[in-house]
Amino acid sequence: MAELPREVDVLVVGGGSAGCVVANRLSADPGRRVLLVEAGVDTPPGRVPPEILDSYPMPLFHGDRYVWPGLDAAVTTDAAGRQRRRAYEQGRVIGGSSSVNVQSANRGLPRDYNAWAALGATGWGWDEVLPYFRKLETDLDFDGPLHGRDGPLPIRRILEPDWPPFARAAARAFDASGLPRRTDQNGEFEDGIYPTAFSNRDDARVSAAAAYLDAATRDRANLAVAAETTVVALSTAGRRVTGAVLRRPDGSERVVSARHVVLCAGALQSPTLLLRAGIGPAKHLRECGIAIVADRPGVGANLRDHPALTIAQHLPRALRLPVAYRRASFLALRYSSGRPGGSASDMYLTASARGGWHALGRSLALYFLWVNQPHSVGRLRLRPSDPAGLPDIDLGLLSDPRDLDRLASGVRMLVGLVVSRHLNPNPHELFPASFSPAIKRLSAVTPRNAGLTALLARLLDGPAPLRRSMLRAFTGGSDLVSLCRAGGELEDYVRNNVFGVWHASGTCKMGDPADPKSVVDPRGRVIGIDGLTVVDASIMPRLPSANTNVPVLMAAEKIADVLIAR
Structure with missing residues (x-):
């Protein structure tokens, strides 16, 4: 275990996507001492675990090894105030969630970033962020003014000539939407059917750690990486942050002083650290017995995620992927709901040919449906009884009825598309799916689960009456086709099954310093505090119409330039 320095120029808290970018860019100046701190394990070049390198997202099936243990969130709250809670798998490993996610590498739409600028994030419109999207990437398929060719992150797609039978079948089924097929x-930026972009090279994941913390970067004498090191608290002197108290794996603690601290701990951990440091809503801080350093009501507010549903379908053998074919997600459908309160391209649907790593998963297609432009808002708070413990997270999904309406409408559309002769025409072989506690236990990588899922897969491929009986048992009797014909029952199904897609954002909102709800200004600096910058998904004023990893990398590249210029 390497010795921690006592003093650095820049302390980067969190080795996720943003932290890897900031550590790389700021340590490029040999005169700047940088320390990157990550609570999870390190995965240095040449020693990346095979489950992280896998094109199929295997890390989530390895228990809490790569995610924050015990972290959960309220998903929805009913009229009586009863919450539905479940585990929330946030990356806790070098590379953060880019080391555990599905590797999606979509940017979102120009209107997303123009909306950020209109909400007070001056300088973050599409024309201002595009150079940073180009800077971060090497697009292996496309060139021109919208794409980069020499950035750290490779981005590719599996294009139609190389599609396996499932992708061809799904595209033909999606053609019934009337939307055109597109390639990029x-x-x-219009609605259509697209091959999904993902961060991958030579059929291996390229996380932010692999892209930005390569061997040459790690060899810099002025950069130290401290993994399995937890930030206990930020150190303050008046209204200035001066460093942090760090805890090592052996339980020892050390104060590290820094001229500047950059929080890159993510939309759940960054606001938690601010609140513990006395930066947040004054009333809440008093309830927690924390001295107020800065009254910023926006800390922990504006929490957003994409409300989503997952639906599975039994696949004919001819459409299944061989075990050796690791990439399983091929297509995305971006479309406009046309519902009241909706907007252009406000819905998103992806198709995957594999519902799990095991034999049972190989016999199932998995469809992800989510609201691309949600109105619902949640919040994060400390627990007054245990401010040092895990935060109290309420995603607030479906708190705005317009999101419920669009998801219900989306289920009807999805069922109409995928109950198809191209995929599986039997409506009874389409069923709700979720990463429930029971499925999570069954999905753990163990010899027992490999054997059990192989048996279940053989039974599922047996006679149709047996398969129908098994599917009814798996789903509690839910019949999606029947639900789509019944208004109220479909809405109940959506409420009981909705979840986010691990895109938590917005809890340290970037905006005009004069806006009391803003937490950071457009340069990422915490308003009213010296020596502290935040850059991760927490600063997003609104969710982009996309998975959040590439937008976070863009934001980190942009704010790194600001920090270097200072």
Whole structure:
């Protein structure tokens, strides 16, 4: 275990996507001493675990090894105030969630960033952020003014000539939507059917750690990486942050002083650290017995995620992927709901040919449906009884009825598309799916689960009456086709099954310093505090119409330039 320095120029808290970018860019100056701190394990070049390198997202099936243990969130709250809670898998490993996610690499739409600028994030419109999207990437398929060719992150797609039978079948089924097929979701901004872009090279994941903390970067004498090191508290002197108290794996603690601290701990951990440091809503801080350093009501507010549903379908054998074919997600459908309160391109649907790593998963297709432009808002708070413990997270999904309406409408559309002769025409072989506690236990990588899922897969491929009986048992009797014919029952199904897609954001909102709800200004500096910058998904004023990893990398590249210029 390497010795921690006592003093650095820049302390980067969190080795996720943003932290890897900031550590790389700021340590490029040999005169700047940088310390990157990550609570999870390190995965240095040449020693990346195979489950992280896998094109299929295997890390989530390895228990809490790569995620924050015990972290959960309220998903919805009913009229009586009863919450539905479940585990929230946030990356806790070098590379953060880019080391555990599905590797999606979509940017979102120009209107997303123009909206950020209109909400007070001056300088973050599409024309201002595009150079940073180009800077971060090497697009292996497309060139031109919208794409980069020499950035750290490779981005590719599996294009139609190389599609396996499932992708061809799903595309033919999606054609019934009437939307055109397109090729570049990061350069064509209309509705359509797209091959998904993902961060991958030579059929291996390229996380932010692999892209930005390569061997040459780690060899810099002025950069130290401290993994399995937890930030206990930020150190303050008046209204200035001066460093942090760090805890090592052996339980020892050390104060590290820094001229500047950059929080890159993510939309759940960054606001938690601010609140513990006395930066947040004054009333809440008093309830927690924390001295107020700065009254910033926006800390922990504006929490957003994409409300989502997952639906599975039994696949004919001819459409299944061989075990050796690791990439399983091929297509995305971006479309406009046309519902009241909706907007252009406000819905998103992806199709995957594998519902799990095991034999049972290989016999199932998995469809992700989510609201691309949600109105619902949640919040994060400390627990007054235990401010040092895990935060109290309420995603607030479906708190705005317009999101419920659009998801219900989306289920009807999805069922109409995928109950198809191209995929599986049997409506009874389409069923709700979720990463429930029971499914999570069954999905753990163990010899027992490998054997059990192989048996279940053989039974599922047996006679149709047996398969129907098994599917009814798996789903509690839910019949999606029947639900789509009944208004109230479909809405109940959506409420009981909705979840986010691990895109938590917005809890340290970037905006005009004169806006009391803003937490950071457009340069990422915490308003009213010296020596502290935040850059991760927490600063997003609104969710982009996309997975959040590439937008976070863009934001980190942009704010790194600001920090270097200072």
